[in-house]
Every structure is written in C-alpha cells, then in structure tokens.
Amino acid sequence: xxxxxxxxxxxRRGADAALNRATKEAATxxxxxxxxxxxxxxxxxxxxxxxxxxxxxxxxxxxxxYLKRWHVDIGSRVTKGQLLAEIETPxxxxxxxxxxxxxxxxxxxxxxxxxxxxxxxxxxKSGFVSRQETDEKIGDLNAKTATVExxxxxxxxxxxxxxxxxxxxxxxxxxxxxxxxxGALIDAGGQxxxxxxxxxxDKLRVFVSVPQMYAQAARPGTPTVVTMEEAPDKALRGTxxxxxxxxxxxxxxxxxxxxxxxxxxxxxxxAYVVVRLRVGREVRGMTIPANTLLFRSEGLxxxxxxxxxxxxxxxxxxxxxxxxxxxxxxxxPTDAVIVDPADSLVSGTAVRVIERPTETKxx
Numbered sequence: 001x002x003x004x005x006x007x008x009x010x011x012r013r014g015a016d017a018a019l020n021r022a023t024k025e026a027a028t029x030x031x032x033x034x035x036x037x038x039x040x041x042x043x044x045x046x047x048x049x050x051x052x053x054x055x056x057x058x059x060x061x062x063x064x065x066y067l068k069r070w071h072v073d074i075g076s077r078v079t080k081g082q083l084l085a086e087i088e089t090p091x092x093x094x095x096x097x098x099x100x101x102x103x104x105x106x107x108x109x110x111x112x113x114x115x116x117x118x119x120x121x122x123x124x125k126s127g128f129v130s131r132q133e134t135d136e137k138i139g140d141l142n143a144k145t146a147t148v149e150x151x152x153x154x155x156x157x158x159x160x161x162x163x164x165x166x167x168x169x170x171x172x173x174x175x176x177x178x179x180x181x182x183g184a185l186i187d188a189g190g191q192x193x194x195x196x197x198x199x200x201x202d203k204l205r206v207f208v209s210v211p212q213m214y215a216q217a218a219r220p221g222t223p224t225v226v227t228m229e230e231a232p233d234k235a236l237r238g239t240x241x242x243x244x245x246x247x248x249x250x251x252x253x254x255x256x257x258x259x260x261x262x263x264x265x266x267x268x269x270x271a272y273v274v275v276r277l278r279v280g281r282e283v284r285g286m287t288i289p290a291n292t293l294l295f296r297s298e299g300l301x302x303x304x305x306x307x308x309x310x311x312x313x314x315x316x317x318x319x320x321x322x323x324x325x326x327x328x329x330x331x332x333p334t335d336a337v338i339v340d341p342a343d344s345l346v347s348g349t350a351v352r353v354i355e356r357p358t359e360t361k362x363x
Contacts, residue, residue: 012068028352029345033336036286036327044278045218049208049226049258053201053269055171058194061186062164065089072196074178078169084196085167096158103151110144117141121262160356164188176269199269204262206238208275209253213319217279218243218256222275226260228267234250236260236267266308285318292337293325294345294350302331303338303345308340310349 068086071080117137124134177197180186184267186195206226210218222240238260247254258275267273294301294312301312315330331337336353337347 027282028350029342030352031303031305031310031341032339032352033353034289034292034339036288036331036333036335036337037324038333039285039287039326043214043217044276045210045274047208047215047277049206049212049273051226051267051269051271051273052205052207053173053176053199054203054205054259054274055173055200056176057170059084059167059170059196059198060192060194061087061167061188063087063089063092063161063186064188065092065165065186067180067182067184067186067195068165069182070178070180070195071176072178074175076175078173078175078198080169080171082169083166084169084175085180087164087165087167089162092158092161096155096162098129099151099155099158103148103155106144106148106151110141110148113137113141113144149161169198171198171200172202172346173198174265201265202261202263204267204269205241206258206260206261206273206275208256208258209248209251210243210250210256212247212252212254214279215243215247215254215350216252218277219279222277222279224258224260224275226258226267227274227276228271229274231266234266235263285326286331286333287321287324288331288337290320290323290325290337291340294341294343302327303341304331305336305338305351305353308350308352310341310345310347310351312347 012256020151065087070085072082072084078084108171117134117140120129120134120137123129124131136344175196178195178197179193179197180195186192218240220240220242224238224240224267226236226238227234238258242257258277288302292302294303296312300317302315303310304313305311313330313335315327318326318328320326320331
C-alpha cells in the first residue's frame with residue numbers, strides 16, 4: 001500500500017512539473033526567424049531603350065535645278081557611291097558655257113599681251129622705246145594673266161557645281177525617306193530641304209537611362225543583351241560603349257549608349273527595346289523580408305534572437321525591393337531575424353523560436 005501511495009505522489013509531481021513547463025512555454029512569445037540573404041556581387045539591370053541607326057544622315061542637293069530622275073525609294077538598300085538621283089541644272093550649264101568662252105577670250109588677250117610685251121622689251125634694249133612704255137606692256141601682260149587665272153577658277157567652280165547634278169550615297173545603308181519627285185524644283189540655298197534620308201542599320205546605337213544608384217557602376221565595356229518585347233527569344237549582344245558622365249537633374253538618370261551589331265536588320269531604328277546589363281556593387285549588402293522591420297521613435301530597428309532573448313538592433317537600409325529590403329549595415333549573415341515582430345517587443349524579452357533559421361544564400 002505504501003509503495004502504491006509513493007508511486008502516486010511521484011506521478012503527481014511529474015504531472016505538475018510538466019504543467020509548469022507548459023505554462024512557462026505558453027507565457028514565452030513564440031517567434032519565426034530567418035537569416036539575412038547575402039546579396040550577389042552584381043546586379044542585373046533591365047532598362048528600356050530606344051534603338052537608333054548608327055549613322056543617320058539627310059541627303060541634300062548641292063546644286064539648284066529640277067529633279068531629272070530618282071533611282072531609289074524608301075526601303076532601298078544602297079552602297080557607298082551608288083547613284084541616288086540626277087538634277088537638271090540649265091542655269092549652271094549656261095553659266096559654264098559662258099565662263100569657258102570668257103576663259104578663251106582671256107587667254108587670247110593674254111597671248112596678244114605677251115607678244116606685245118616681248119616686242120617692247122626687244123625694242124627697249126635697242127633704245128627705240130622708253131623704259132616706262134615697256135613696263136606698261138609688262139604690267140598689262142601680268143593683268144591679262146591674272147584674268148586668265150580668275151576665269152579658269154570660275155570654270156572649275158562651275159564644273160564642280162555641274163558635278164553635283166548627280167547625288168551619290170555617302171555610305172552603305174537603307175533609304176528611310178524620299179521627299180522629292182521627278183520635276184520638283186531643287187533649291188540648294190538656305191531653304192533647301194532634304195531629298196532623301198539614309199540610315200546605316202547594320203550596327204545600332206541603343207540609348208538607355210541608367211538610374212543614379214547604378215551610374216558609377218555602369219562603365220564602358222560592360223556586356224549587354226538587347227531584346228524586343230515582341231520577340232524575346234531573339235537576343236542581340238552588345239557593349240556599353242559610352243556614358244554622358246552626367247545626371248539629368250529632372251530624372252536623376254545618366255544617358256548611356258550601347259552599341260549592338262544588327263547584321264540581319266532584326267531591330268529597326270526607332271524601336272523600343274529592353275537592355276540587360278550586369279553592374280558590380282560598390283557595397284555587398286544583405287536582404288531581409290520587409291516584414292521584419294520595426295519603426296521606433298529612436299529609429300529603424302530589427303529584432304534578432306540572441307541567447308534565447310530578443311535584441312533590437314539598429315540597421316541602415318539600402319535599396320527597397322518591395323517584399324524585401326537591402327541592409328547595408330547592422331546585421332551579419334548568421335543573425336536570426338524575427339519575422340513579424342510584435343510592436344510591443346523590447347530588448348531582453350525571452351522568446352521561443354518555432355522555426356529554425358534558413359541557411360544563408362551564397363552569392
């Protein structure tokens with residue numbers, strides 16, 4: 001009987017101890033924790049961009065007249081030196097004929113003046129004419145010679161203008177605009193308008209705006225990938241060629257230029273494209289869920305579990321990714337950060353972890 005009583009008492013004591021432990025655990029707040037995720041060494045930027053022809057030039061006429069004929073239209077592929085159009089220049093043709101006649105007349109006068117000067121020089125040696133008269137004949141020869149040179153220069157100028165009757169392509173490319181037609185009046189003066197527009201699209205310039213936070217890391221030579229939304233499977237590889245090294249004060253972005261080969265013409269000038277490039281981080285931070293932050297009057301805090309108790313740690317944030325935020329200082333990768341901490345939580349509060357910390361991700 002005594003043994004039975006003793007066993008009963010021992011069982012009662014065990015039940016009381018278990019009840020006390022359960023009561024104590026119930027009074028201790030249960031928390032879930034996560035480890036900070038170490039940020040990658042580089043970030044991938046996905047930026048909208050605009051494709052432009054590597055060379056895009058308006059083609060103007062250098063001579064006034066009437067368009068005789070055009071040989072290319074929009075969409076035509078042309079090579080350097082190919083004939084694009086011909087212009088009739090009746091006024092220049094007439095001026096050239098007159099200039100050539102003036103040149104011949106000047107040459108005849110020069111020859112006559114030369115003969116006269118030579119004769120007077122011979123007579124002057126014999127004393128039949130004065131030195132003054134001889135010098136006048138030599139001066140007349142020099143003047144006639146200068147007139148010949150002036151007329152010859154005028155002929156050369158008009159011949160050059162006549163050569164501008166033919167308009168040639170200055171480089172390989174595609175005609176993207178034709179703004180004239182047969183018989184149209186061509187004015188090469190100040191009111192001249194472009195006849196054609198020529199674009200070289202075998203190589204493109206893609207302009208993107210890099211946000212301020214990445215401006216220092218976006219360096220020329222960085223590889224890029226260019227895609228179009230309508231054809232995401234077709235990717236063109238390029239290189240960040242140059243940057244403006246200045247921020248737009250309105251958008252806080254830096255204009256940058258990507259060069260990309262486009263041998264098949266898959267990307268058209270003016271197209272909207274997506275540019276991907278990886279840039280290095282100046283500081284490698286860590287990310288934590290946004291629901292781990294505590295906003296206190298003394299500043300931003302994060303609760304971590306250390307030796308079974310909560311400790312509020314001040315942190316400095318970097319980029320905001322929406323559901324997660326970057327922490328640049330205040331935490332280590334091994335810290336157990338409490339998820340959804342209570343607003344009433346204070347440092348030193350005993351807590352009970354119900355979820356083991358996840359392993360820190362490597363870069």
